[in-house]
Amino acid sequence: MQLQLISFVLIILNCMDYTGCQQHSSSRHRQHKQISGVSSGCQQGGCLTCSDYNGCLSCKPRFFMHLERIGMKQIGVCMTSCPPGFYGTRSPERNTCTKCRSECDSCFNKNFCTRCRPGFYLHLGKCQETCPEGLVRSDTQRECVPKCPADCESCVNSETCTRCWPGLYQLSGRCYHVCPEDYEPCDKLMQCTLQVHCEVGEWSEWSPCSRSGRTCGFKRGQETRTRQVLQYPSPFGKPCPEISEVKQCLVKRRRCPGGRRQNGRRNRNNRKDKENQEARRERKRDRERERDAGEREESDNRNKTEHRHRRGHDSEPLSHEDSLVVQ
Structure with missing residues (x-):
């Protein structure tokens, strides 16, 4: 009875070993099949080896391995450059993307930020909540910038303006209400430009x-x-x-070449002009005389006609009553 029990236990242990080995062998075979099968045809161009579940497992040379979180799992992605918020590190074995510090929006390495997250201000590669003395916070640039002079809207440092307040003119990093001597205002550019003088x-x-x-x-x-x-x-x-x-x-008076001939021709032309003018005036006077004569004749005719009418009226015979009155 004991011998049968021992034999049964041995059989069970052998079966368990066989099953475990078979499952382990099957798992290794499946994993090897996934890796070896996908490495010859990964969907992403930068992947060297990959799996359906984990994405890229290794990258081609010069590509960076970046782990993207999707839900509860991370997927490997091979990229030519790291995304914002990460910086790339290279090594003979593997190129990887590493996350920047929490206050950095982008960085060059773990100790040097290039842009800060909102609420932090960049100064000498560090993101700080407050700026050092002499500097002020710029919310648009998220940087610690110099405190500008009173006339500056923006500046490079406390002595060099890049933009003046409206109504002021810029010259060599400074702002002016009135341009200095030898300069004049240019309203189009709001700058003081060098005067240009006339040259002859x-x-x-x-x-x-x-x-x-x-x-x-x-x-x-x-x-x-x-x-x-x-x-x-x-x-x-x-x-x-x-x-x-x-x-x-x-100058000493001298006659022009051909002067007499020209003078004679000029005199003749002048005489002709005078004769023509006199003839035109005479014709005009004749026309005026003819017009006056016509007007006088027409007036005489009217007077004669009126006289005849008046005389005929006076010679009409008297009526019988008028003759009795006359007697």
Whole structure:
């Protein structure tokens, strides 16, 4: 009886060992099948080996392994660069993405932040809740920035402005109500720009003495000279001086070539002009005389007609009653 009991126990133990070995063998075979099967055709291009449950298990060279949390589990993802809030570390065995410090929104490594989370301000790679003395917090940049001068809206440091308050003009990192000497305001850029003064060239030689476009036939005339504008001035720059000059001149009177002939032709033309003008005036007077004569004749005719009418009225015979009265 005892021998049968011992034999039964041995049989049961052998069966348990066999079952455990079979299950272990099956598990190892299934895992090996998943890894070896997926490594030859992973869905993500950066994966070297992967599984259906855990995602990427290893990455190709130059890719970073990043663990993304989905619910209660983490999935491996291979990326060319780490996402915001993580920084990459490289090693011969594996490139991984490591999470930044809790106050960092992005970082270069675990000790150097490049941007802070809301409520913290960056200064020298550290995210702090308060800024050192001489610096103020910038909520837009999330940084500790220098305290700007009173005229500055934004600045690089306590002496260099990058933008002035409205109505002020910027020049070399400072803000002005009135631009310094040799500078003028530019309302379009709200900056002080350098004044540009007018520049002119050298005077030309004096022209020959002339009068009414002629250089002969006179004694008193004029000479002129000019110069070019090389640089026109800015609105507040020095204006340009005169660019032309005229002076009186005296010359020895000399006759123009062909002067007598020209003078004779000019005199003849003048006489013809005078004759033509006189003829036109005479024709005009004739027309006026003819018009006056016509008007007088028409007036005489009207007077004669009225006289005849009046005379005919006076010669009408008297009636019988009128004759008795007359007697």
